[in-house]
Amino acid sequence: MKSNIRNAYYLRIVIFLSIIIIPIFNIDLKSNQVSEIDNRMLMNFEDIFTDSNDSRSIFNNASSYLNDRIGFRTSMVSLYTNGMDMLFDELVHPSYEYGKEGHIYLKLPETAVNLKFQEVFSSFIKDFQTYCNEREIKFLYTLEPNKSTIYPEYLPEGYNRSTENLDYFIELLEGKDINYLSNVDTLLNAKEDPEYKDILLYNKEYDAGHWNETGAIVGFTAIIDRLNELDNRVGRFDITNFEPEEYINETLVASNFVINEETTNYNLKEYNIEYIEDYEDEIIRHENFRYFTHYKNLTNTEGPRLLIFAGSYFNNKEKFITGNFSEVMKIHNYRNVIDYEYYINIYNPDIVLFESTEYTNTGYHYPINDMEEKTYIKSINNYNNLIENNFVYVDNKNIQKSGINITNFVVPIESDDLLYAYVDINNRILDCKINVVEDNLYVEFSIITSELENIDSFDLYFISKDEERYQQINIIYNY
Template identity: 25%
Template sequence: MKASKLFNVSLGVIFITMISIPLITVNRTAGQISVAENRALASFPSLKTVEGTFNTQIIKEYEAWFNDNLGFRDEFLKLNTSLQYKLFGNLTRTDTIVGKNDWLYYVTPEIIKDYQHLNLPTSQQLELWGDSFKLINEYLDEKDIPFITMINLDKKTIYPENYPSSIYKIGEVSRTDILVDYLSSKEKLDIFTPKKALFEAKKLQTLYSPRYDNAHWNNYGAFIGYLELMERVKKYYPNIKILSWDDFEITPYEREFNLYDVVRFKETDYAFKLKKESNAVQIKDKFKDLNLIHSDLSVSYTNKDPNLPKVLILGDSYLYNFLTPYISESFSEMNFIYTDNINRLKSFIELYNPDIVIYENVERMLDGTLPSIVESSESFKSYNSYVNLPVSSNPSFWLDYSNGEFVKSQNEVEVDTSKKLTNFVGWALDSQEMSTATNVFLKVGNKYYSGEYGLPRPSVSEYFNNSNLYNSGFSININTEELIDAGEIEFIIISKDKEHQYKPIKIKIVEK
């Protein structure tokens, strides 16, 4: 009896000691770095915000601090990671699964659906996407600007043989296959994937990162994609410069993916280095005034040869991380903007006047960008579509801000000459119908710009007590130099029924 009681007491003491040590040894050093995760741990929360008000998120922030700073946290993470991998072949990273031959794949529920072909588009979705691409294509055709769409392929598509066998695929036709076939045949869009070239090349060389990078192709695969894209460009510019394998020194090197310093995956990759000095120079801070999503993933280059064509690319990491320096060798100016900003495509075209436009996306990201294209508040109708409409008086318009600063007068606007771009924000209505308009155009010199129209303006809706006016806002970016040269600008409102336009609102430009 005594032995049993002593055992129970001892067990209790051991249990209390085990749960107490992590609490006693909790980290109290602000800004501590987790060695296992290579990141700063959450700081202890404050009762007040920087504005001096009560911190309503204090409980949530305390929970984050406690979870991050519990004693021996790094050791527990490492132990759990090691056991999960050794016993079950799993990683403790929720965005990564281990396939056959220790290949690592990036996963989300949407990506697994894509692999299984459970996300095939409906006819309605195809029509919506087709209509949106058709508008873009027609707009660029009117300007005689070629438009190329490149859908890049996930690792799971090119290397399905190493995907976990527990995940089953239904049929052989993917959403990408259906989308490319529909847009190329019905809408006559210049759209392609490098699928055939990649499948041919994989017979000779590994084209995607097996273990270091769970999501992307490697430098070999990227260069196959580059060649396919540039051959597409060559249809429109037969003399375009295209880099070849011979332009590079290609050297092997080892790289390693290290998870919490306990699970390591190694592979051989190949570094590509141009043999000759590059003709292209990166331009810093080109897009700093555009308020881009992921502005750090956008980049601009200019070339020593000013006679080459200019290109605008809306793309993702498949180009940004691997190919933008090589693409820039072929163009006098290359503006690469991260594809999450695709809903502002027309604004970028008007700003940078490209000779060719390329939209690139990896297939797993189509869930984000295709709806953005459909739901964009931009209109791809140019002012030429409305130029002959009759003119009505009494426009309802207000210019609120110029580069974030309140506009003091509706007769003139101060423009900051130290900024390359000027952003105008305001609202406009169809005053006869007391509804939102079709679009608002900004005339600068002999050019017309439209930007975004249909942005939320709840204050306008409340002021007029009319819910139909909620989406009456506009935002237009324009090169500051053009404004200064023009000296005066005009805003032109197109009526809701597209049957008339309103008398231009003239505003003088004043240098600040």
């Protein structure tokens, strides 16, 4: 009898330890993995040390890495989440939680006030705007709201929502004279408009992280109106180009959590848009944030070219904006926007639209160090009456190029007095990146390969550190 009790006791211990140990031994160590239930990239090991000077941050990141990567995570979370909802009417999920009257919100941690980030981010946007305007490119920044900002009345009982980050950020945008649109105000105003009084701009349950397509139409109408003020070729949003269709959503976005909610989508009546795949495999993007689209409008060839840096609020919503432009190129904004010169060199847009969302305006998506260390490149047109001088040596014989549809140039140089570098190709000035690799200095730039046809040379221009001297070097190049 005692033996049976002892064996049962040991069996419980083995089962308990197996439940703990087996998931740990099946931890996912692969890089660049996507979570099906969180709709995001899982944290990579190197991300643990993003802020190596902050031990608390490293500890929190390590904990997040383990939570992300532990074995059988998707199955365990789905089973537990649906079970808790059926038994206790509780939504226990890594991304979502219940508010009042069955409304679902993204997970609602206590707001971490970070005024330093708002200052650095707004200064980065200001420099970005100046960069574009100096090159005769129109610029607009747009801010999208959280669902909790538009519908705070359905938040969980007792949740203390802070708007300190948002309020201070908008104050900075105003004070720095940034051309911006707050769709926070746009959606709050629409919510009170009789036309939308009884229509939700975010779904009650489905996709709590983004506006629904009705909310998107409100937001995109405001965006297009503002872009039309910058360039009257844009025109206005025309709802008659779309027809509504009702959908039933059976699970939350990127989750196996069961729902049954009807939502309205809007489909183009005539699809005159061509998707361009030519550059998708070559254009450089951050390994964790790779969303990319490029469309040509077959019926509006005279419209302006629009380059967008945007997040998931714009995913699958390009249909609301493509009709107003000859081309629309969209790059995932997180981290990629730091290298805006690279994308502008390639796409040569008429207008740049930079969008971010209230809940993503944090140091993870737009690292403070990267923004603070960003080199702002003045336009070559700012310089007049410079003295020609030799302070750069270019090794013509070792110029490297790569790529098929996009050609990337790497030009080895020698100089200890170089501030900026530019290249003139077919009377178009591109800004060059100055890169140091193992004490070797390089000038780098990328351009669409078709722009190199029928040319056999290009000119490099260099500006000295004192900004009083320049040097021009002709590079012989056989296409």
